[in-house]
Amino acid sequence: MRRLITGLAVATTLVVAAAGCGSSDPSNGTAGNGGPADVTVGVIPIVDVAPIYLGKEKGFFSNRDIELTLETGQGGAAIVPGVLSGQFQFGFSNATSLMVAQARNVPVKVVANGVASTGQPGEDFGGIVVRGDSPIQSAKDLAGRKVAVNTLKNIGDTSVRESVRKAGGDPSTVQFVEIGFPQMPAALEAGQVDAAWVVEPSLAAVRAKGGRVIASNFVDVAPDLTVAVYFTSTKLIQENPDLVNRFVEAMRESLAYADSHPDEVRNVITTYTQIDAATVAALTLPKWPADYNRDSLETLVKFGEQDGLFEGPVDLDKLLP
Template sequence: MKKASFFAIAAIAAIALTGCTDSEAPEGDASGEASAPADLTPITVGVIPIADTAALYLGDSLGYFEEAGLDLTIETAESGAAIAPAVVSGDYQFGFSNNLSLLTANEKGLGLQSVSAAVATTGDTSADMGGIIVKGDSDISSVADLAGKTVSSNAVGNINQVVTRAAIDAAGGDSSTTEFVEVAFPDAIAAVENDQIDAAFVVEPFVTAAIEAGDKVISYAYAEFDPKLDIASYFTSNAYADANPEIVEAFQSAMQKSLEAAQSDSDAVREIIGTYTKNDAETLAKIVLPTYPTEINRDALQKLGDAAVEYGILTAAPDLDALLK
């Protein structure tokens, strides 16, 4: 990898997880604390600042949340596993997480429910929004070669680990010998380049950044697992949903409009991603955008849950009804 490319990737990684909030932050009162307009209900949503969450930012910019009576603040984190505790504690009213992490949380008794679809694979096994990358000169040429190797994800035990193991096994490798470690998406490319890990599961805009830097994708594992796979959803706690059904309904209404807008206007999505990741226009023009569905595909989620049981992430078949209320 050329030194110039390495520093370009490092710059992208350094800024991609910069904390973001609503572009029009509410003015503070005399005590310095932010306050929402009297006719709006304040909510905070925890997300990962990646292409997957573009619909939320887009809907905010289009005024859909204000139209629904909500004053939206967006906070960022590295993974859904970090967001879930903040939702349970009430620091956030809603959060974004991969669906397997939500199923795992419910198995542990956290009591979470999906309230909106968020993002799904494109189903294209030749160019998807998430994939497994290795160095361009790596002797790893197939996902089967990851047997006995070290692979990173933004969290251990999440959807990325399961679909990676499924891809390895489907290709004839033995995924039980693969070691999975946690590396945040913005740090994963450098970790691969520095030989700290053999491969990394990354999502856009980091897939394109890796390819531009000379790395290679050996598997688009989401699409290979199931062409209708929902990667993540927006969720809240059962306790919050029971106590605030009107707010949940308002959030769902705003999210449906936001997802429809994102799915229908790729140019707007690319532009909004640039406001919270600071990637350059050239990179944004090349990234593979995900699908922004308005409904979760239950069959694909069931398949994911079954695989999670097979690979020991879940101890028993998940209760999809509890998550998809």
């Protein structure tokens, strides 16, 4: 993923440029001929977004006159400017990235839940892993060690620090290294880092090589942590509230369906990722509740403030629907 700060700097330029466009405004998401609304959503090709792919396949969006197109980005930092410019009507991002954006007064707002922790230690879709032969036995032992996260100063290192803190270690001495999720299993195996925070499918890849989960950092942050959400621009909410409402309805139906049909989730994952069927079968799936957990998001704000992630105060009332 790209660094969030870089992405938001680009976002400022893009939103100004979008304001100067002509009468054809892609942010409205309308076909212009009375037909279904053309809606493009920026997503990340990971397990987390399976519900929206499944919802498209099941017709939950077309039933609400939405012609859905899904485009992949490297992460929230790349998707935020796309949403602001109208390239995407909606986007998917981890909650901390949007908190960083909101603290900088970037005009985005959450519209639907995205993905949540299972709440089960050792049985979550993400965790802190080490090699099978590593002397590290718990998060406490990460003090002074190199730990891989996909993006520095974001939800990864914040949640890892909490795992270390809860285990009785000193989180201030952990050395974080930025490595993409797909590259983490190899980096861990080669000894480039002592531990890594991974999510599926990288978690399954590490386990397949004998790696061990020493802590479930999402679970350590808060029970049933809301990890990521779908969002849009405040401009779209003001200009086309009906479209936003229809998208939210379709998204809620998609989340509920995915949460109760794990076999279909595993099948749809193979349609938008390069994950082989054997790995998909071994994945630990997250939870997809229809509603976000505000208490858990308030905890993320507290840890983000503690770690100095935000340039200003985070106002959850402005960020959340």
